Amino acid sequence: MTPANDRIEQYLKRVRSGLRGLRDEDVTDILNELRTHISERMESASSADIEAVLQSFGKPEEIAALYVTESLIERAVSSRSPWTILRTLFHWSTLSVMGFLVFTICLIGYAFGVSFFLAALLKPINPHGVGLWYRNDPLDFSLHVGGFNGPAGTERELLGWWLVPIGCSLGGGMILLTTRFALWSLGRLGRSRQTGMTSATTIRQAPADH
């Protein structure tokens, strides 16, 4: 193996480590395509300087990030599973402030949704420990799940067994709403992808011939 080949493989290794989360066959395909391009550039240049070729090829991390974003958005939108959506949003959150905001909102939304569901689920198991309690202070509502030693004298349980259907529908609604919001944000992101959600410069300044 020549030193130039070594350098190419080293470069592709950095791309590969950025491609985590993609299917193995896609990763192989991508790396093969990039390898072909770089090798061909090396062969066609009269004075083949591998560093110059790699520099005009772009930063490996940025290229990998572009691939991952494309593929994750596509998968999140087609799967609609909250787990895939959250993973995509997490990836987005590492790239931009807007991504971070959307990720945080959705994380809170899903957490609330799951809590309501859990409360509904745990009510039959621990009927006295789970409920919506009301203290004398009109602003202090609290939803207790497990580990609570029953109502103290000043507290009153409001929903009783109604917690089960209300928790289920509120939890389901919350999860559904969060998912819709996430997909809507990802859709908008998808449409703006071209103008660059990562800092990757796709276009360089045109050669100054005008």
Place this chain on the structure above:
Amino acid sequence: MAQLQEAADKWEVQLRKGCLELAILASLWGGRLYGLELLRTLEQESDLVITEGTVYPLLSRLRAEGLLDAEWVEAELGHPRKYYRLTSNGRRRAIAMARIWARFSAKLDGLLKPVLKEERQ
């Protein structure tokens, strides 16, 4: 003055970015191309100079959207290459975008005529 130039340069980069998808679809109108060929075509025919590696994720997206097809072709000499071609949806998208572009740029040209005349004087 330098600041004015910088702002104009930024605008130019954004404008080119916006046209990249149309330029890629148009480059493939005449038949299949592999990545490096496509980059050369863009550079020669449209002044679009791309950081080379970033064209591949873009091609991969156009493929996922069903606008392009890709296949590996063994070369007699050298490396196997991945060729891209327009699908029928890709052709339709290219036509639609080209129409919008032609209509818009014709109008804008009219608007720009007096501006450019002033500059020449």
